[in-house]
Every structure is written in C-alpha cells, then in structure tokens.
Amino acid sequence: MASIEEVHVSDDAEFTDWKTARDTLRDIRETERRDSRVVVALGKILIDKYSNKLGDEVWTVHEQLVMAALDIGDTRRAESSFGCLKKRFSNSKRVKKLEGLIMEGKEDFDEALEYYEGILKDDPTNTIISKRIVAIHKARGDTALAITKLTEILEITMADYESWSELAGLYISQHQYDKAAFCLEELILSNPHNYIFHQRYAEVCYTQNTTESLEIARKHYATSLKLKPSNLRSLYGLYQTGVSLGKHLKKKEAKVRNDDIAQWCMSQLLETYQENCNMEQLKVLENFLKPPSK
Amino acid sequence: MASLSRIIFCIGALFLFHSGYSAVQHKSFLKLAEMDYSSLPIDITVECLLGSLLCCVAVLEGMSQYRDFRLTSELYSKKLDGVYNKQNFMIFNHRGSALSN
Numbered sequence: 001m002a003s004i005e006e007v008h009v010s011d012d013a014e015f016t017d018w019k020t021a022r023d024t025l026r027d028i029r030e031t032e033r034r035d036s037r038v039v040v041a042l043g044k045i046l047i048d049k050y051s052n053k054l055g056d057e058v059w060t061v062h063e064q065l066v067m068a069a070l071d072i073g074d075t076r077r078a079e080s081s082f083g084c085l086k087k088r089f090s091n092s093k094r095v096k097k098l099e100g101l102i103m104e105g106k107e108d109f110d111e112a113l114e115y116y117e118g119i120l121k122d123d124p125t126n127t128i129i130s131k132r133i134v135a136i137h138k139a140r141g142d143t144a145l146a147i148t149k150l151t152e153i154l155e156i157t158m159a160d161y162e163s164w165s166e167l168a169g170l171y172i173s174q175h176q177y178d179k180a181a182f183c184l185e186e187l188i189l190s191n192p193h194n195y196i197f198h199q200r201y202a203e204v205c206y207t208q209n210t211t212e213s214l215e216i217a218r219k220h221y222a223t224s225l226k227l228k229p230s231n232l233r234s235l236y237g238l239y240q241t242g243v244s245l246g247k248h249l250k251k252k253e254a255k256v257r258n259d260d261i262a263q264w265c266m267s268q269l270l271e272t273y274q275e276n277c278n279m280e281q282l283k284v285l286e287n288f289l290k291p292p293s294k
Numbered sequence: 295m296a297s298l299s300r301i302i303f304c305i306g307a308l309f310l311f312h313s314g315y316s317a318v319q320h321k322s323f324l325k326l327a328e329m330d331y332s333s334l335p336i337d338i339t340v341e342c343l344l345g346s347l348l349c350c351v352a353v354l355e356g357m358s359q360y361r362d363f364r365l366t367s368e369l370y371s372k373k374l375d376g377v378y379n380k381q382n383f384m385i386f387n388h389r390g391s392a393l394s395n
Contacts, residue, residue, distance in 0.1 A: 034379040073391020139385040
C-alpha cells in the first residue's frame with residue numbers, strides 16, 4: 001500500500017547549465033520550500049553570468065535571492081540584488097518590503113519596525129507589512145506580542161490561511177494546544193482535502209493526551225491516511241494514538257478495538273519498510289514498535 | 295506519438311470533408327435526375343461517422359498527459375517543508391548564517 005517517499009536532498013547545489021538552474025529555482029518558488037543555500041548558490045551564478053538570458057524572470061530571481069541570502073546571513077549579496085531591484089522598481093511595495101527585510105537581516109529591529117509603521121501609515125491594509133511586524137516580534141522572542149498582533153491581522157483577513165498556520169505554530173510554541181487546535185480547525189475548513197492539515201491537527205490533539213482529544217486525533221490521522229495512503233508520519237501517529245487509547249480506555253471492547261488499530265498500523269509500517277531495509281534494521285524497527293509489555 | 299495523432303487527424307478531416315462534398319454532389323445529382331430526396335446513401339453516412347471518430351481519437355491521443363481526476367491527488371506532492379515554511383513570516387536571526395560560513 002504505502003511506499004517510502006523519495007527523500008528530498010537539499011544540498012546538491014551543483015550548477016550544470018543555466019536552464020536546469022532556472023527550473024530548480026522555479027520549482028523552489030512554486031513549492032515554497034526553504035532551500036536557501038541552493039537558491040543562493042544557483043541564483044548567484046544565474047545573476048552574474050546569465051542575467052541576459054533570463055528575460056523578465058531576472059527580477060523574480062533577484063527577489064528570491066534577496067530573501068534566501070538573508071536567510072543564510074549573506075547580507076552583502078542581498079544588498080546588491082536589492083540595489084538592482086530598487087533601480088528598476090523604485091515605487092514597488094514588494095521592493096519596499098525587501099528593504100525592511102534587509103534591516104531585519106542586520107538585526108536593526110527598531111529601525112525596521114519604524115520603517116514598517118511608516119509604510120502602514122500610508123497603506124493601513126497592507127497585510128504583508130503587518131505580517132513582517134509579527135515576524136519582528138517573533139524574532140525578538142516576544143511571542144505573546146506576536147500573537148496579539150497576529151490575531152489583529154486575522155480579525156481583518158479571516159481567510160488568510162498562512163496566518164492561521166503561523167498562529168497555530170506560535171500557540172504550539174507556547175504550549176497552548178487548545179488555541180492551536182482551533183487555528184488548525186480553521187485550516188482544515190479552508191481546504192479539507194489537504195492531508196497535511198489533518199495530520200497536524202491530529203498531532204496537536206495527540207499531544208493534549210486526554211481521552212476525547214485522542215479520539216479526535218485518531219479520526220484525523222485516519223482521514224489523513226485516507227487522503228494520502230503512503231503517509232508514514234500519519235501511520236505512525238495512528239499507531240501511537242491506538243496504543244495510548246488502549247491504555248486510557250477502561251472498557252474491554254474499546255481497548256481491543258484500539259489495540260487492533262495499533263496492530264494494523266504496525267503491520268503496515270513493517271510492510272512498507274520491508275522493501276528498503278535489511279533484516280537487522282527491520283528487527284530494530286519491530287522492537288521499537290512493540291507495545292511495552294504489561 | 296504527436297506526429298502520428300496529427301496524421302490520423304488529417305485523415306479524419308479529409309474523410310469529413312469528402313463526405314460533405316459527396317452529400318452535396320448527391321443532392322445535385324438528385325435534382326438533375328428529378329428524383330425526390332429521401333435519405334443519404336449509406337456509404338456517405340458511414341464515411342462521415344468514421345471521419346469524426348478518427349478526429350476524436352486523434353485529438354484525445356494528441357493531448358500531452360491526463361491528470362488524475364481526484365481532488366486529493368494534487369495535494370499528494372505537497373511536502374511538509376512547503377507547508378511549514380511561511381515566507382511572509384520568515385525570521386533571520388537563526389542558525390542559518392552560522393551554518394553556511
């Protein structure tokens with residue numbers, strides 16, 4: 001049924017030719033991965049040697065490069081790319097955001113905050129800038145303030161699923177699992193077919209570790225598995241939930257049912273790993289999965 | 295594959311065109327012979343149907359690739375990495391700068 005997915009290796013940033021490099025950067029943009037080292041390694045060469053071949057895409061690559069370079073602390077590269085963008089689009093909102101990002105990259109948080117508030121004065125509905133303010137508070141470690149600011153944004157733009165996802169993450173970091181669960185419910189409502197949302201919700205419910213929340217977790221792990229059968233993380237989650245529920249519940253029938261679920265997940269996991277593992281590794285896995293003897 | 299489907303499409307289109315032409319000719323023949331029009335001869339009808347069938351097959355074959363019709367299949371390829379990484383909330387004071395130098 002399930003198969004082990006190809007593990008994405010993010011350190012293979014070898015430059016072969018400009019077309020492959022361009023396609024890699026495009027793919028990273030579309031899937032919103034955070035492979036900043038790859039982006040900088042490839043983007044540098046593309047911009048320095050092949051910028052005439054990229055056409056209009058060169059500006060997108062510049063923008064991508066600014067963020068990736070800041071992410072790995074290469075402020076000089078970020079500034080040079082930003083300079084090109086500033087020359088070309090002097091009044092663009094996106095470029096203004098990049099200027100703030102560079103201040104953040106240098107950890108001039110007060111300056112950046114002032115700068116963002118100046119932009120917001122002219123354009124109070126600019127959510128991207130409001131989100132940056134949240135990010136500054138987060139970077140300073142003031143999660144409580146970040147949460148307050150973020151809820152203010154969400155009162156205006158309730159359908160913004162990126163913000164809900166971020167708020168859930170912030171609540172999780174504060175161990176406020178009830179509130180995080182609420183945010184994740186919103187995410188599930190926004191797209192009930194996304195297996196990742198179900199899985200994440202189930203993980204939070206599992207962490208709460210009460211009988212009711214474990215039952216909810218079981219339901220959502222199962223939904224996540226139904227939406228994507230080759231999903232080992234959910235399979236393992238379902239296994240853990242089954243084991244915990246088996247311990248929590250008093251009634252014999254319910255106990256047996258949850259033990260059955262755990263047993264089934266275990267067999268599925270072993271079957272999946274059988275294809276790619278040798279006997280020793282399988283044995284380790286089997287011992288790991290074995291429920292503790294009573 | 296694409297060139298084969300193109301050839302099939304051309305043949306189908308020729309069939310269609312020819313059947314239409316024959317139908318017009320048949321009608322003008324009937325007028326000259328002063329006979330009443332009842333129906334088209336069977337060979338013209340068959341040619342027309344065959345032509346449209348060939349065109350359909352060619353167009354369907356010539357398309358690049360079919361996509362999975364299930365709603366969930368598009369989300370299959372989504373990775374946790376992409377969902378957890380929220381670009382608008384990126385922060386920069388983390389271990390990234392230490393690791394890359």
